[in-house]
Amino acid sequence: MTIGFASRAAVSTCALCTTGLLVLAPAAAAADPGPPASLLFRPGTHVHPRPGAPEVPDLSARAWLVADARTGEVLAAHDAHRKLAPASTLKTLFAITVLPILPAGIQHRVTAEELADIGPGSSLVGVAEDRTYRVSDLWNGVFLSSGNDAVRVLAALSGGWRATAQRMQAKARALGARDTRVKSPDGYDAPGQVSSAYDLAVFGRAGLRNPEFARYCIREETRFPSPNGGFYRIVNTNRLLTGADGVEPYRGLVGIKNGYTSNAGNTLVAAARRDGQTLVATVLNPRSDDGLAVYEEARALLDWGFEAGGRVEPVGSLDALRAGLLRGPEAGSAAVPAARRDEPDRAVSWTIAGAALLGGVGTAVFLRLRWGPVPKD
Template sequence: MFKKKFHTLIKRFLAGTLCLGLLASQPAVAYATEANVSVTPEAAHSTTYSQAADTDSVKGWPSGPCIEGQSAVLMDAVTDTILYSKNADDKLYPASITKIMTALLACENLKMSDTITMSQEAAYGIEAGSSTIYAETDEVFTVEQALMALMLESANEMALALAEKTSGSVKKFVELMNQRAAQLGCKNTHFNNPNGLPDETHYTTASDMMKIAKAAWYNPLFRKFVTTQTYEIPPTNKQSETRYLLNHHKMMAGQSYAYDGVLGGKTGYTNDAGNTLVTYAKRGNSILIAVVLNSTNGAFPDTTSLFDYGFDNFEKVDLNVDSDPVPTKFLPSEKYLLKNNGNTYPFYYMRHVYVTVPTGTDVSTLTRKQWLLNNSIGPKRIKSKYYFHDHMVGYGMQYEKEILSDLLLNTSF
């Protein structure tokens, strides 16, 4: 009992010390904590600052900004157009943006009203000084409260608790994280914990993290947690005081790097990972996602530069191809056309096919590639991708005509 109380006192003392450390630009030790996200404008530029964006090689594409981050991707969340890419496949440490995957899996598998009872392993399974809301063994929270603590205060013990609640153990949850990453098409990602604390076998890329960030954004429950600025956890069975949570993403409204249109996101920091950041922003009809990894002098200015570049130089355009039939020459064989009473029915586009292109682009100059997705179950489909000088800027799907009335009434890209 004495050891437990002593551990708790040490934990709270170090946490208090960490809070005072908010005024410092760099931490003394490496933890997945949001308090350490720092910006030092006077510092020398990173070694990759002047490196040209990979997307600069696309003919006619606007030149991307110089950023401090070693790796970054900016993408339109609707069309999947990569607006900016720099070292997108470099394997790097994600730090606490790992928690986007943790939150997504919890949203996909748990009820928000269910309760979580903190185990000894979850409450005290994190390093001293790590981001925490000081949850105690046997303390009871709802899943919603745990997720708010995870995404706003980056509470590492809540990552462990949610992992145990979802899969029965942290080990099994990590297996689920890697399975889900593979499902999303991640090729260079391996998770080894649910919170992003330092681990040589825990890494991702900006490209893979973008896939995870997009999938999470399209989960309505996840959006609630990533866009919330403040939240209160009332007294619990172990804590007599209300906990006040604050989102540490400084580009949200009212914060020090507030940016018009930013909806939310997730920050991260360790000594080895540097500053990492995932941010969602919307202006007009465009929703952009920015991922920045290993930004030595702060990821908020980097993300500001990326969003300025994206919103100022590109536009999302509706191709207006509703009910536009596919020419027969693009189909692999007549046998794939629907026939009824002697009549042949072509495939048709789903309504609203969007592309994201440099502002002022004549979309008639885009090229299109198509191929048949001949599933054994369900309707046959043709997928179309649109290209600006070989750079993908949007996509659409076509189905057999007879199912359009049922399928497309409430569907849009």
């Protein structure tokens, strides 16, 4: 029997190492997607403990989720499909969409136009016009410094700002992330831009399957080209990884991405590996006055997930809403009404998906013919 908690008070009563380790085998398409997806659409906290299971931590976040990254099984969640501003955690979707089509060794001289329209107050890595960068430099700027300037240039290289947002939207739909609406690929606050704890976990899990993504998101520090020649040091802003500002580094952490905007509050997608198991956790907008609470609440979720392994029944699956996997009660009660409300979007997104696939493949072939194989960064 699944226990659904409608209030946080009730919760307390039940309460990259090496790249090879980070690349997770995709779940089989024919696998059972688990309990009905509709459960996670219900408000409150959901967990299905067996005897002896630890209590779920009492968190202040508006939404959170913890799942097994290999199987996609959701171990526990709170308001998993609540639509909230994602801040820079949306860069996980940007990365899984754009990384496959831009070889890391491409060198590009940045233009003023590519740096135009960066939102005021954006996090920046320091990309300068008329300076030449490798694509791998720009990705370091995205993953470590959350640089919206680096995102702008990478988006320009991959077809432009609007086209990149459309490809990201199509990618999200293909992965079954149906809560996400992409308006600004860097995660900067924009009217109508939302995601959810569920969707961000989907993106983080997909990212870990890409060796390049896995290498970037585990990197604690590196050098970044300075405008006047030479390099300067940049450090990952994910304090759960680096231990900055008094946050204790999390043992076994393998990334992934943190974020903050005034609208979204603090957000985090985190993944950790212990004893052969990889967990992914998302924490959105803790209501604690402590600005570092997002890291401590993610720590509590990951600790609980590792301790609860084998002692809880899954309450959902990160694969449940992927194309071709909808069936049974969830097809009628949860996903179909949402799809009907978005029917005009659906026709557009499938068109975009087809165009993005053809365009992405063509771009990748062209770039590899021109610049050769992707070097190791």
